[in-house]
Amino acid sequence: xxxxxxxxxxxxxxxxxxxxxxxxxxxxxEEKRKLVLEAMEKLGYVPNSSARSLRNQKTSILALFIPRxxxxxxxxxxxxxxxxxxxxxxxxxxxxxxxxxxxxxxxMNLLKTKQVDGVILASxxxxxxxxxxxxxxxxxxxxxxxxxxxNVPTVRLDQVYGGYIATxxxxxxxxxxxxxxxxxxxxxxxQSREIGFKKAxxxxxxTFDERYAFRDVFHIADGKRVFHQMMALSERPTAVFTGSDExxxxxxxxxxxxxxxxxxxxxxxxxDNQAITELTNPTITTVHQPVKQMAQKAVDxxxxxxxxxxxxxxxxxxxxxxxxxxxxxxxxxxHESEA
Amino acid sequence: xxxxxxxxxxxxxxxxxxxxxxxxxxxxxEEKRKLVLEAMEKLGYVPNSSARSLRNQKTSILALFIPRxxxxxxxxxxxxxxxxxxxxxxxxxxxxxxxxxxxxxxxMNLLKTKQVDGVILASxxxxxxxxxxxxxxxxxxxxxxxxxxxNVPTVRLDQVYGGYIATxxxxxxxxxxxxxxxxxxxxxxxQSREIGFKKAxxxxxxTFDERYAFRDVFHIADGKRVFHQMMALSERPTAVFTGSDExxxxxxxxxxxxxxxxxxxxxxxxxDNQAITELTNPTITTVHQPVKQMAQKAVDxxxxxxxxxxxxxxxxxxxxxxxxxxxxxxxxxxHESEA
DNA sequence: TATGAATATGAAAACGATTTCATTCGTTTC
DNA sequence: GAAACGAATGAAATCGTTTTCATATTCATA
Numbered sequence: 001x002x003x004x005x006x007x008x009x010x011x012x013x014x015x016x017x018x019x020x021x022x023x024x025x026x027x028x029x030e031e032k033r034k035l036v037l038e039a040m041e042k043l044g045y046v047p048n049s050s051a052r053s054l055r056n057q058k059t060s061i062l063a064l065f066i067p068r069x070x071x072x073x074x075x076x077x078x079x080x081x082x083x084x085x086x087x088x089x090x091x092x093x094x095x096x097x098x099x100x101x102x103x104x105x106x107x108m109n110l111l112k113t114k115q116v117d118g119v120i121l122a123s124x125x126x127x128x129x130x131x132x133x134x135x136x137x138x139x140x141x142x143x144x145x146x147x148x149x150x151n152v153p154t155v156r157l158d159q160v161y162g163g164y165i166a167t168x169x170x171x172x173x174x175x176x177x178x179x180x181x182x183x184x185x186x187x188x189x190x191q192s193r194e195i196g197f198k199k200a201x202x203x204x205x206x207t208f209d210e211r212y213a214f215r216d217v218f219h220i221a222d223g224k225r226v227f228h229q230m231m232a233l234s235e236r237p238t239a240v241f242t243g244s245d246e247x248x249x250x251x252x253x254x255x256x257x258x259x260x261x262x263x264x265x266x267x268x269x270x271x272d273n274q275a276i277t278e279l280t281n282p283t284i285t286t287v288h289q290p291v292k293q294m295a296q297k298a299v300d301x302x303x304x305x306x307x308x309x310x311x312x313x314x315x316x317x318x319x320x321x322x323x324x325x326x327x328x329x330x331x332x333x334x335h336e337s338e339a
Numbered sequence: 340x341x342x343x344x345x346x347x348x349x350x351x352x353x354x355x356x357x358x359x360x361x362x363x364x365x366x367x368x369e370e371k372r373k374l375v376l377e378a379m380e381k382l383g384y385v386p387n388s389s390a391r392s393l394r395n396q397k398t399s400i401l402a403l404f405i406p407r408x409x410x411x412x413x414x415x416x417x418x419x420x421x422x423x424x425x426x427x428x429x430x431x432x433x434x435x436x437x438x439x440x441x442x443x444x445x446x447m448n449l450l451k452t453k454q455v456d457g458v459i460l461a462s463x464x465x466x467x468x469x470x471x472x473x474x475x476x477x478x479x480x481x482x483x484x485x486x487x488x489x490n491v492p493t494v495r496l497d498q499v500y501g502g503y504i505a506t507x508x509x510x511x512x513x514x515x516x517x518x519x520x521x522x523x524x525x526x527x528x529x530q531s532r533e534i535g536f537k538k539a540x541x542x543x544x545x546t547f548d549e550r551y552a553f554r555d556v557f558h559i560a561d562g563k564r565v566f567h568q569m570m571a572l573s574e575r576p577t578a579v580f581t582g583s584d585e586x587x588x589x590x591x592x593x594x595x596x597x598x599x600x601x602x603x604x605x606x607x608x609x610x611d612n613q614a615i616t617e618l619t620n621p622t623i624t625t626v627h628q629p630v631k632q633m634a635q636k637a638v639d640x641x642x643x644x645x646x647x648x649x650x651x652x653x654x655x656x657x658x659x660x661x662x663x664x665x666x667x668x669x670x671x672x673x674h675e676s677e678a
Numbered sequence: 679t680a681t682g683a684a685t686a687t688g689a690a691a692a693c694g695a696t697t698t699c700a701t702t703c704g705t706t707t708c
Numbered sequence: 709g710a711a712a713c714g715a716a717t718g719a720a721a722t723c724g725t726t727t728t729c730a731t732a733t734t735c736a737t738a
Contacts (some may be wrong), residue, residue: 001475003724014688018470019726027686031532050398051724053389054693061432068418091401091454093430096421115388136340160373199675246614253618271432275585276615277590299632324562353718358696366716393723470685622694 002043008040017143022047053114063116065095065107066219067123072274073244073291075146077122081294088303090117099184101125107186111138118302122144124188139305143298144318153305153315155298159189162287162321163196166269166281167241169285169323171204173330175267179212179230181223182243190215190243193271197241212237223250227258230266238266239329245270245277248284252328267329282327290319341382342428349378392453401641402432402455404446406462412630413428416461416483419634427642429456438523440464450477457641460484463527474651475510478644482637485527485655492644492654494637498528501626501660502535506580508624508662512669514578514606516552518569520562521556521582529554529582532610534578545656562589566597571604577605578668584609584616587623590593591667595620606668621666629658 007018013032020028021036028036039045052057064081065073067199082092093116095107104125111134113117118139125132127135128149134140135152138214143155161183172180174326180197182190211233212227230237242248252262262268262282270277270286277284343361347354352371352570359367360375367375403420405413417433424431427466434446434453438539439545449455450473457478463470467488474491481493509517519536521529537547553565562585569576581587587609593602601621602605609625610617618625626642636656644650 004726015725016688016727017686020687027684029686032686042564043536046448046451048393048724049398049452050389050392051693052726054387054695054723055725055727057389066449069408070411070418072409072413072414075368078417078433079409082408082433091432092432094417094421096418109385110430112385113388150720169452184403219448220614241516249618253620257620257705276618279559279588279590279615279619281596329712345695353696354695356716359717362696366714368716372715390723392694392696393725394696396723496703504724519692 001211002045004047006043007036007039007045009183010043011035018212030164035153047293053158056308057114058117059115060089060117061091061093062131062299063093063095063110064156064263065097065119065121066105067099068096069094072246073272073289074122076291079144080292081120081299085294086297086300087164090299090303096121096334097125099123099125101130105130108134108140109155109225111123111140114138115305120298120302128272129284137235139311141298141302141305151302151312151314153313153317155294155319157289157294157319158323159192159321160196162231162271162289163193164200165196165243165321166204166271166287167197167200169325169329170239170241170267170269173199173239176204176206177209177237177239178234179210179214179240180208180215181217181225181226181247183242184216185219187330193243217242217247218244220246220250220253223247223252224254227251227254231260239263240266240268242269243271245272245274246287248328249280252280252282252284263327263329269329272323277326279325280328282331285326285329286324288324290321294319323329341384341572342621343384343391345382346375349382350374354624377641382649392564396453397456397645398454399428399636400430400432400455401563402434402446402449402458404434404436404458404460404462405442406438406464407435408433411585412611412628413461415630416634418458419483419631420638423609423635423638427638429638429642436462436464438456438462438464440469444469447473453477456645459637459641461513478641478650480484480637480641480644482633483528490651490653492640492652494640494656494658496633496658496660498660499535499538501534501610502580503539504535504660505624506536506539506628506663507542508664508668509578509580509606509608510539510545512578512606515543515545516548516551516574516576516578517670518553518579519547520553520556520565520579520586520623522554522557526650532582554579557583559585559589559592562586562591563593566590570597570599578602579605579607581608582610584611584613584623584625587625588615588619591619591623593623597671602668602670608668612663616663616665619667621670624665624668625663627661627663629660 004015004018005204008015018036021033032312062085069075069078085092099105120141120143124145128147140152142150142152144156146154146156184190200206217226248268251268255262255266258265270284273286273288277286345356346357360372361575386597408414408417428488436443450458459480459482461482463484467486469564479491481489481491483494483495485495488643541545556565589609590607594601594605608617609623612625612627
């Protein structure tokens with residue numbers, strides 16, 4: 001309610017001086033500073049954000065694009081991003097694209113209308129050439145997603161390596177018939193993991209068998225369904241690589257219910273290292289993703305880009321994944337952890 | 340980059356007319372309207388949000404306060420709230436208080452500085468009297484939380500009833516030694532459920548036994564720990580009421596690992612009806628909370644309050660909970676669902 | 679003691695929209 | 709044919725800050 005003008009009137013000073021006090025600028029006498037501070041307190045004055053944004057051409061708000069927040073991986077990403085943003089004095093607006101290119105494009109207008117200072121894309125639903133024009137309005141940083149065409153900073157995890165170590169682990173344990181489950185087809189993340197999966201197979205002179213491949217497998221229920229599909233194959237796989245712990249948990253749950261033994265009848269490896277991996281019995285071998293570090297880096301980068309105003313720079317920051325060996329692949333044997 | 344002034348210059352019209360076109364005001368000739376639209380297109384013009392916010396005294400942003408987003412209950416709440424907000428043309432800023440009163444108070448300044456038009460509190464860490472002063476700057480709506488002192492709209496679930504039906508279900512199945520696990524002590528939600536728990540006991544002439552009570556039990560790991568505490572009691576409970584599915588899952592997981600049978604040795608009821616309830620074996624009897632409806636209502640209400648500018652009104656909207664009976668309380672018997 | 683630098687302050691112009699109030703036309707109405 | 713009205717348009721004020729520029733004062737230096 002109270003404006004800077006009210007404070008000026010009450011103190012008998014000009015708006016300029018009040019502003020100097022607010023922003024800790026030099027050249028204000030200690031006497032006046034105290035006077036101003038008291039008046040602000042008395043009036044309950046606080047600067048109006050919109051006016052500041054307009055004048056300073058910055059909102060101190062970031063937008064984070066995700067498909068949907070109920071996916072635990074993205075919950076964790078949002079949590080970490082919000083904390084990192086707060087550390088830099090930024091608020092975080094959540095944009096759930098729900099896998100819709102139109103919604104994504106629509107949310108992009110937040111950048112165009114200057115409602116946010118920058119966009120972190122943890123989900124891409126459009127081709128880069130559709131997104132690129134927005135770059136003239138502010139920085140865009142890719143986080144956990146990437147696009148070869150995109151000439152912007154990219155913070156990502158080494159998903160090829162993730163697919164590789166998980167698969168290699170299964171191969172080392174003697175499996176040769178390994179099924180493959182992944183989430184979104186179009187997602188770069190899934191594609192990278194598949195490359196790593198194939199790379200590991202190739203090292204063992206094995207080839208990718210499309211009959212063992214299951215795509216668009218996301219949830220617990222999908223895992224349960226896929227389990228039955230796998231068991232219906234003439235040559236049943238003895239191990240399965242999955243793109244998420246939920247799918248792994250679904251497979252394990254259904255397998256146990258049907259009287260199969262894990263890992264003796266089927267070894268299962270998940271992805272994400274979420275809480276459920278410690279819940280199932282056996283616990284789930286999985287791949288840990290350093291989400292917090294990635295989020296922190298993405299925020300650091302975008303804040304820097306906002307300051308320097310250089311948006312079109314292709315920089316890649318990659319974080320390693322880590323295999324966490326648990327019981328779903330090695331049973332009750334003593335198992336050593338692998339890096 | 341382009342401003343309304345640029346459009347005015349290009350078309351040879353005044354800013355006023357451009358503004359009329361933007362806001363679909365009457366009294367603009369079709370000829371000029373087209374001219375303006377073309378110019379806007381050509382310049383890539385889009386109105387600046389900060390300028391609009393300043394002039395219109397509204398930001399079209401809501402703040403949602405939650406303790407932390409990785410709690411699946413809150414993930415779901417955020418998802419639903421974001422969708423509902425978008426329907427009304429509002430963006431959503433996420434404020435994770437992480438159970439800290441200071442953080443909460445700090446985020447409240449978003450309202451004071453007019454960075455948001457309203458606040459939805461799905462978590463309260465301060466006494467109402469500390470929060471109340473902010474009411475002069477904009478509406479506050481309580482969602483899933485409540486405070487008897489708070490004279491603001493409150494959207495909530497009937498947690499007393501939730502505690503009651505879950506407990507009654509156990510009582511009906513013959514249990515008399517029922518342990519009680521809850522999350523945050525201070526939380527009104529936990530307190531209400533406890534009232535319902537006690538009410539059900541009372542109907543069966545039973546009294547609450549503090550030795551069977553476990554507080555501050557939140558996660559899977561807490562459930563595992565509590566299981567051992569329960570089993571260490573001289574008179575072991577035969578059933579347990581929990582405040583969350585994760586805790587229930589932790590208890591079940593640990594019980595099975597230690598060779599106990601569920602529900603024969605211990606019947607378990609969870610809360611929230613989350614995905615893991617279908618994952619464990621046995622599946623988990625739980626209480627479904629209509630989160631989407633609640634979130635939708637909270638947004639509808641706050642949008643209305645923003646418009647009417649009447650913030651201090653005590654209105655209560657309550658949604659019912661629903662018991663979902665699964666195997667963790669009735670085993671493999673055929674089980675009928677209860678309302 | 680005159681000169682220049684450093685300190686302290688304010689007036690007014692931005693920032694980019696919307697809105698109030700005039701003003702200018704045509705039309706209609708009596 | 710004058711009065712009244714509605715449609716179309718624009719000038720200027722406004723929203724609440726920050727910043728530029730100018731001015732006044734103090735203080736040290738030659």
